[in-house]
Amino acid sequence: xxxxxxxxxxxxxxxxxxxxxxxxxxxxxxxxxxxxxxxxxxxxxxxxxxxxxxxxxxxxxxxxxxxxxxxxxxxxxxxxxxxxxxxxxxxxxxxxxxxxxxxxxxxxxxxxxxxxxxxxxxxx
Numbered sequence: 001x002x003x004x005x006x007x008x009x010x011x012x013x014x015x016x017x018x019x020x021x022x023x024x025x026x027x028x029x030x031x032x033x034x035x036x037x038x039x040x041x042x043x044x045x046x047x048x049x050x051x052x053x054x055x056x057x058x059x060x061x062x063x064x065x066x067x068x069x070x071x072x073x074x075x076x077x078x079x080x081x082x083x084x085x086x087x088x089x090x091x092x093x094x095x096x097x098x099x100x101x102x103x104x105x106x107x108x109x110x111x112x113x114x115x116x117x118x119x120x121x122x123x124x
Contacts, residue, residue: 013068017080018087021061028053054109055116058084062120069121077121078114085113 032049035041041049061084062077069076088109092099099106 013065013076014080014083017061017065017068018083020064021057021080021084022087024060025053025057028056051109051112054084054088054112058113058116059120059123062117062122063124064120065117066121066124073121073124074118075121077124078118080121081114081117082110084117085110088113 029050032046032053035049036046058077058081061080062073065076065080066073089099089106
């Protein structure tokens with residue numbers, strides 16, 4: 001029973017950190033949308049801002065899960081970044097029915113999400 005409780009709590013850690021990460025992603029994307037409307041940002045600026053949103057979101061999620069884990073925080077953070085990327089990929093596939101972008105773009109996004117989560121775990 002004790003092991004089951006601990007396992008469930010670890011799953012809850014990941015879910016809570018992911019929820020916070022996606023809430024932050026939503027807020028930052030809304031701010032970016034407002035800025036696009038008001039300032040008329042070009043495509044390169046928007047792409048850079050989206051990358052920054054991924055990094056900030058996974059960094060904060062990594063910090064949160066690192067606080068929960070207390071040991072091997074960088075691995076927990078990296079795992080969170082990987083799960084964040086996986087859900088992002090599933091959402092993209094669900095909405096567009098295809099992957100937008102090249103394999104290099106996908107790999108870069110994966111590395112940024114995993115690295116952001118790992119950095120957050122190390123900072124926690």
